[in-house]
Amino acid sequence: MKIGGYKEKRAAEVAAGRVEEAMFEQRVKRVFEQASKKGFSQVIATTPQNVFYLTGFWGGGYVVLSEGKMVFVTGTLEGERAAAQVKGAEVIVVPRGKSMLDAAASLCGEAKSVCIDDASLSVFNALSKKVKSGVVCDPDAFYSARRVKDAYELEALVDGGRIVDKIYERAFEVVRVGITERKVQGELIMAACELGCDIPGFSETLNPFIVASGPNSAFPHAELSDRGIQKGDFVVMDLVVRYRGYIVDTTRTFGVGSVNVEMKEVYSFVQDAQTAGIEQAKPGVTSGDVDKASRQFIENKGYGSFFTHSTGHGVGIDVHEEPRVSPDAKETLLRHDAITVEPGIYLTGKFGVRIEDSLIVDESPKLLTSYPRELIVVG
Secondary structure, three states, X not given: OEOOOHHHHHHHHHHOOOOHHHHHHHHHHHHHHHHHHOOOOEEEXXXXXXXXXXXXXXXXXXXXXXXXXXXXXXXXXXXXXXXXXXXXXXXXXXXOOOOHHHHHHHOOOOOOOEEEOOOOHHHHXXXXXXXXXXXXXXXXXXXXXXXXXXXXXXXXXXHHHHHHHHHHHHHHHHOOOOOEHHHHHHHHHHHHHHOOOEOOOOOOOOOOOEEEEHHHHHOOOOOOOOOEOOOOOEEEEEEEEEEOOEEEEEEEEEEEOOOOHHHHHHHHHHHHHHHHHHHHOOOOOEHHHHHHHHHHHHHHOOOHHHOOOOOEEEOOOOOOEEEEEOOOOOOEOOOOOEEEEXXXXXXXXXXXXXXXXXXXXXXXXXXXXXOOOOOEEEO
16 A cells, blocks of 8 residues: 555656646636635635645735736745745735735725635734625635645655655654653654654644653643653654645554553554554545544444544645544545544553554555554664
């Protein structure tokens, strides 16, 4: 189930003259088509993620999209960089002291209805006052367009997965009795940066990587601590890295020194549950069925109440995207969806196990990472 073929396809397209500008044109077309289906005649992207998706530029500003035309409005802080990096859009640089929002709103003209994405409340309120036809917050036009990955995105995800493999190789060298969780995280972040990755930040957690040892590993989203790793621990390492704008999300659980019979048994249940979920990740299957395959396996082993979260989620520019991979999810998986499969068992006060991989949905699901999923005991 290793990934292959996407990078070669991308290289062939480039050799055949399919330049990145054409790719961005297709993205713009998809977003506008999705918005048009709901009656919108204009679209404004306000988040860096959606600006990046449409233009290839990650930074502050607003994309105003009309049929046949796209404009990126930014300030002097980003003006030169935007002029050099933005694809397929006219760049308007607003002078200091002037409002970018005013400039973006002025481009809406006689639009019948304007769709904006996940804008903050302050941005939504400001635009609502300035756009005569009214503004509706409906980010689905973007999420729907972004869901199935194009050749550029697949290549970025593949390359990011190969880098994650190298970060886990570094983890194998670093995790030892006595080293603190905080020190392990620092070593892994440094490795990720040296290998060309960016480290996303998340409002839900204090730290970009989860490194949880011993009883801390029983918390699915454990906070980082200064606890020294001990012999007989499990260490859960959840790594979320961004490469060329795209997220790869993986988790491995290492044993340290030695592990007891119960720990080995629980680990094997999680590994087999993940395999069951991965094997379901094919076009035409519902994402809920992926969750069901992993969850049912764990329930059959008597640990259902200790699997406390969804089996996975979509990944891409954001760490959590469509489709959901949860018990109540009914989305039908599409070829080139990117999702995670990450079952876990968490025994409070004792230990936890999670194994996670990002993958591309295909007739044979393609894992982005090849680092072993079998139990590894270090030290």
